Every structure is written in structure tokens, then in C-alpha cells.
Amino acid sequence: xxxxTIMVGNLTRDVELRYLPSGKxxxxxxxxxxxxxxDNNGQKKDEVCFLDFNVFGRSAEVANQYLRKGSKVLLxxxxxxxxxxxxDGSNRSRHSLRVDNLKMLDTKQEQQQNQYQG
Numbered sequence: 265x266x267x268x269t270i271m272v273g274n275l276t277r278d279v280e281l282r283y284l285p286s287g288k289x290x291x292x293x294x295x296x297x298x299x300x301x302x303d304n305n306g307q308k309k310d311e312v313c314f315l316d317f318n319v320f321g322r323s324a325e326v327a328n329q330y331l332r333k334g335s336k337v338l339l340x341x342x343x344x345x346x347x348x349x350x351x352d353g354s355n356r357s358r359h360s361l362r363v364d365n366l367k368m369l370d371t372k373q374e375q376q377q378n379q380y381q382g
Contacts (some may be wrong), residue, residue: 273297281328291324318360340365
């Protein structure tokens, strides 16, 4: 079996950094990607995909330090199916991306703009 996903897009929110009881860093955020196409009638359509992701270790700390909402990133990892019980007792689930490789794609000027906006 093979589970590998590569996504390029923009962060939809600032990175949230926490530490596990083991001391290992975990950063959480979400990415938005878009796909444009023409339908059968020739109308331009945009399809947007939102996906939560988790980054671990030193990469999590770097992401927290340099990335802000709107930052452009390339994420490479695997999809994970998460299940939990909500406070109201309902069963919830979602797919998220467990990131193995993160690349920042913003130019220095874009990074500075994102830091001033945050």
C-alpha cells in the first residue's frame, strides 16, 4: 500500500504549537489549495480544498517561527483518518495530513508582509 500526498497552498490560519508529554513539538494548522477548470458549458469553475495538517519535531518549531496565515507552503506527507467523540457524545471523523516534509515557498518580501499582518 502507498499513502503519499503533496499539497501546495496557503495557510488558512496561524500555526498552533504545543508540546507532547514526551517533549516533542507538534504544530497544527490548515492549508487551502485551489483547482481551476472549465465545465461542460465553458464556464470557469474554481474548486477549493481545505485540509488540516500536523508537523512534528524541529519542523514544527520552525513552522511556528516563520509561517503565518497566508504563507505559501509545500507539504509532503500521508493522509491520516482521525476519529473522536465530541463533547455532545456524537462520533466525529476527518482526514488530516501528517507532514514529513515542509517547504516554505514565500519570498523574503512576502514573509515580512505576513509577519507584519499577524
